[in-house]
Amino acid sequence: MAYTENELAKDLQNQEYKFGFVTNIEADQAPKGLNEDIIRFISAKKNEPEWLLEYRLNAFKTWLQMTEPEWAHVHYEKPNFQDIIYYSAPKQKKKYESWDDVEPELKETMKKLGISMDEQQRLTGTNVAVDFVMDSVSVATSFKAKLNELGIIFCSFSDAVQEHPELVKKYMGTVVPHTDNFYAALNSAVFTDGSFCYIPKGVRCPMELSTYFRINEGGTGQFERTLVVADEGAYVSYLEGCTAPQRDENQLHAAVVELIALDNAEIKYSTVQNWYPGDAEGKGGVFNFVTKRGLCEKNAKISWTQVETGSAVTWKYPSCILKGENSIGEFYSVAVTNNYQQADTGTKMIHLGKNTKSTIISKGISAGKSHNSYRGLVQIHKNAANARNFSQCDSLLMGDTCGAHTFPYIECKNSSAKIEHEATTSKIGEDQIFYCLQRGISEEKAISLIVNGYCKEVLNQLPMEFAVEAQKLLAISLEGSVG
């Protein structure tokens, strides 16, 4: 008998989360709860200047007056914000001077996660500079010296605050202000670390920059902030990956990512999100509430690519503000949900400048008892003459207990704009599977083939090393169906 949908569903349920281990390393933590003292504690720990503390306290005041958003198509028990540890750092005696100083436990963790920080052992040609963030702080950054030669700044957010306060002060909060939304305000108040990247004028970053986020300690939340600035004519490709240990509790991850592409600059931002999704019964898992937004000046281009496979609940809308003339925004997304996962994700393309273009390709796959929603906004403002948008949002359903939803908002205020949106929802065609079976391809392989083909448009956008990883991840997420 052929491989049936029920078997597939069973296999999907039994698949294991491969990054569920915990690293035994002593952590330096703040007490549970959230109040002004905790914020002052975090700020003091990080030896921050006065203006940043002010910024945090301001954000905290704003946050207190906000209510949690409920419009997303997700249901979950709201986190108790007083029951979270807002600062947790792997204990380190002093700052690492070199890679050799890093504790063996940490090295082991990275090895397990498949991250190689060892610059010497890398093959030439597959250069990726990595910033590793565990719980609240950045642990290590590789290839710093090489990037320095070109004037590229790539370091943890805390280091940037110490070493380049003028840049941080100038750009932080300009794209995602602390008043933006509930989680952005929370992040602005309590963020602990993250990555900072600055590419100077006209420089093309020779390697992929990458940040790896990992939640390790229980009861903690992860609140990181990423700021990428590409000065005029610069180019950078940035990667982000995340995992967390298997725990019964729901851990909160509320990040803010700001991208700024000045005139003629280009930023490519890729994410492979694989936070712990909870078990087959829907217990545990990470709440992923992230605000990501980029600003494009003249002729600039921002491209978001995301492969979302993890998290119990995802609430994420990487957006582009196309402010400058001729600027381009792109969004490529594959979102896979399984078991009791819920994802409400999509993008916003705000067209302000003339001749701005945007492309949205979103592929959702739902299996098990999960719900996968695309929610997007395409907004053409009055002055955005000749603006152009193309959106395609497809959903694939596997099994009859999951849901796929599409909520696009299309607002047009200019008569020369052209907007196209199309969406389809279907399951894998029986005729497609039949065709494969006829040619001696097993049902499982056939599903794998079809799913890979379905996501190809998005996977093709990923840098090579990541595309391989993403494909593997898709396979793990839908294990039993994808070979």
Added chain:
Amino acid sequence: MEETKKFHERITTDGYTLVLPQGLRKKSFEILNETAFPTTKTEAWKYTRTTRISNGTFQLVKPEINSVSDYLIEGLQGNVLVFVNGFYQAELSIIKDTKGLLVSPLTETTQEWINAHSNQQVQLEGEVFNALNTAFTTDGVSIEIAKNAIIKEPIQLIYVTTGTAVLSSVRNIIVANENSDATIVMGYYGERADSNFTNVVTEIKVKQNASLSIHKIQHENNTNFHINTETVSQDRDSRFSLSTSTFSGAIVRNNVYVHVDGENAETNLYGLYLTDEKQLVDNHTVIDHKVPNCNSNELYKGVLDGQSTGVFNGKVFVREQAQKINAFQSNGNVLLSDNASMNSKPELEIYADDVKCSHGSTTGQIDEEAIFYLRARGISEKSAKSLMINGFVGEVVEQISNEIIREHITKLMAKKLGYSFE
């Protein structure tokens, strides 16, 4: 809420009979007192402000008009019922004895019939305009098509609003029994009307293997407000088509709720809107597929000029058990002016896997190259544009199967866009 309470208390009802059951009306007033008018923060009213309605003071006024010849569709021979400001005008109506058809104003319908068929699926809680309609309905039509009856001649319903700051509160109840077939045209017109508010609720029941087509024409001129709600329930093997053609109105809002309760049913919703000046036309549709093996099809197209605003929000639900559903939804818009705007929100909410659902939405302008092509062949720019627009929205008009009604709507379209074809 205070605002809603004051609003309905400003409406004087002295001397007029209100037709819906007393208990239902009482409940509606209770709901009105507790419910606020929707604001742009209300998701379903995100793009439509109702303050111009909620700030108004409206009266029920029973006037007489002399003739409806301007609104009659030439060539149709069936029943005609005329309502002015929500009151039935017997002398202008033509009721013919038709086999298998019961048609009369609600004021002349038995209380038992009204009790049995009213408020089957009309949501009152939280819906100010539905509650308002239920509380203040002065008249409307009751239509029952008997089992196996085929009504060849379309029924014409003409609703005229006239005067200033008048509220017309109309409730229509239509029941199409098993294996029946009928077509209904509902025309809403304005005559020397200013700042009037027409609030209509139509309840439609399409029983097993019945076929019902309804064509709505909205032409109340650009100073009046119009809110129209249709609730439809479809039994198995039934076919239901609704076309909505909007030509004028300051604020026009259509809410269409289709509950597909029986298998193998077919639902078609078509919409056409031509707007100019400061018009706002808002089309909301919900098709709720609760059972397997059904088809639904939606096509809405609009041309927006002046400072007008268009809104389309279509939602298709496919419930957990509803396998083998084909649902298509399409919305196309052309903006003719930089001050016009269009907001489109086609939504799919799907809980079953063996379905084929798609939606598409486009907003753009008339293809310059096509205009050039036509002009190169000696066709004036105006005619060329007219041809293109005609072709664009023509797709919607083509779906109307009755030729006489189709011609009538085509003529109204040509008049609105200011062109004529032989």
